[in-house]
Amino acid sequence: MKYTIKIHSILAIALSLFWPLVAQPANPVIDSLIHLITYDSYVAHFDSLRTNNGHFRKVIEAEVQSADHDACRDYIFRSMQHVLGAENVSLHKFETGNYKGLANVIGIKKGSSPDCGFIIISAHYDSNNSNETQLTNCAPGANDNGTGLAALLEIARVLSEIETECSVIFAAWDFEEQMMYGFPVGSNHWFSHFVRNSKKKKADEVFPIKRKEIIANINFDMIGNPMETLDGKLVLWACLGNRSHKKFIDSYITIFNEYTQGISAINGGMIPYSDHYTFAARRIPAVENLESGFSDDPYYHTCNDNIENEKNINFSFATEVTRGGLAYILSQCLLKND
Template sequence: MIQKLLIIAFISLPTVLQSANYQYTPNSQPILLIYNSNTLAPGIAPVYSSNGTTLAFGSSEDQSPDGAILPYETGDYYLLRIKSHDALTLLENSIPYVIIGQTVIVKATPEQAESLSRHGWGLTRLSPVDKAAQTIPDYSIPRITDADTSIANLISVITPQSSGQIIAALSSIATRYSYAQGCRQAEQYIFDEFDSLHLATSFFAYQYNNVTMRDVIGQLSGITHPESIIVVCGHLDCTSETPNQRAPGAEDNGTGTAAVMEAARALSGHRTDLTVRFVAFSGEEQGLIGSSYYASYLQGLGEKIVAVINVDMVGYSGLYEQDMHIFSDPGSYSLGALGAEILSTYTTLDSVPHYGSSPEYGSDHYSFAIRGYPSIFFIDAWDGFDWYPYYHTVADTLGNLNLEQQASITRAVAAMAATLARFQTNTGPSYLPGDANGSGDVTGLDVVFLVRYFKGMGPTPNPILSGDANGSCTTTGLDITYLVRYFKGIGPAPLYGNCR
């Protein structure tokens, strides 16, 4: 049981409810402060705002005219949406908390916070942040009115069957709980899929609660502005009532992970002006841990994040079929508007835009939005509108899903990434992979041409990458072996690599 602490009374803020009083103990760690939004001083970086109340970190309660929230030395601060105030009986005399509307703020250990998340949704760990410096003067969010035929063709490869195969593969792993070995298996599966697309693939590893977890990254580097980055992301981990034994996580978030992976497949091998980075996060169900660490890391590097598209739970349709909620904040309103335009242009889905006064917590876009990066969030239900009945249960399986809807939002995500990254519709590779002799077709004569080239008896392929049959972005003797296997019917067809 946690020792009781004093919570400073919020007489001027009637929207704030509170638990019993607790004894306040000063400490040197940053503490969460409460402000009336009208009293927020310049330079304060809010981590949450609602109904005129803002939360931000500081070193002393004297910094806030309205007081400190749970300045307790043990544990972290978390936000969580509660199903009902009745659920708070579980907290009395156990964990200190404050309520603002439907949001409960607690100071707890990782284990306590995760236990509480069974009685609500959107668990988010809070930490002090600074706004990222954005220096991309030559970029503005585009607007669209008509479909681009090239982009429509690009996204046509995404089908309910192809997305369904990924969701089935992910949910067949016994559990993708972040602490479980099954999550490491899922991370490797996604890594291998990104790698097979010839993306620049890597792990972002971090330690949390004595466990090494990994975000998975696949990157398509831009041609003109490789330093400017579009992030397409979703979380790969999941949970349930028995997370260590069984957590299939088909909807939450196999559907979002599949959307990221399918968007990567659609864009791979093509050229874009800007870089597109596909990321699958772990640690989301523990409070957005993987995305928080990663966003902080990118901020430290000074990376230029143009836009973040987060996809979380997009395969369930209930009474309000074929709708998709889009969340944005003041720093991403234009990005949210583009998301709605993309949905209406490239799909038959209805959009439900939410233009919030601050970043919506509860999914991985928050880790970027709170740092000032333009970020939006796609989800198929919200706060009573078709909320998924099998959320965080062992019954979250593939059979509950509408794969047509999931494929539609995936096509929209891919189209949005292509639009933002300035997909080069007329400047694709000017060669056919494997066509070393430039005849316009790939035949056995190309094998002869390459053999003569490597023996120094024949000319160089023009361009040199026309001899690159295996997509390695170099022309080597391995391409001869690749072509021979292809012609014998025991290997795949020649393919374009992610060559720049």
């Protein structure tokens, strides 16, 4: 891969003894587009996502869900409508057992080439509190998963402003925090009802697509609290160790690291949790963008996972993770002449 070096050659020789050379990204169009996502535009989503101390988006066994759960869902819905158009966004309502009032928010941006396929970008919007004494009073989920939702909405905003060759589906999943039949509930419901297998009859659902049309799933789940011992690292998780998945992850890491600054992505291996697993288990390339510190995060699934907690989220890190994810998406779906 060729790089264009900004420093003049003579000066570079002298400076190289002290500083590494700074390379330009391969595609300046991609570089300029990802920087439409700013720290301020990313952080601006959090109050409306109901991530403050005391907010509660945990799915409960009831006829209706909490006011915070529904307000978060409605904000995502309105935000997608604003950038994608009302006709391209829908609520996919569902229920399971005694859990009612659930809905995935799905938006679509159609590409210029019907043969290019779909990239699915996703994040879940329900939250959790695993402390038995606090099951009903708070679950703000600022990092888990307000950070992923802000990434989803920012990427939708930028992609809505440009023409792409491939189509993109934006999915805010409900009820990720509980697994049923081995899968997160919301994403598995959508896949089961809206992705048609070639052996089945044509579905009459909204946005039906064929399994073979899905290029990849890019999932964002907890991207705001990197572990100190892996400072500046984003851990990418896959599920299946087959050749196509490895090639996909390697490509994602290469592009992510080429366009981001101050952080880098590493391959964490396989993890059969979160919404990317819905796709990976069906042999569709999928990646989980997940912070390096989730296993040691003292605020994980507690009331302290809120935006008032200054130790909770590194917003600069999360903003850069969002840019890196967008860089990969643009590398796959930009028009060839861009």
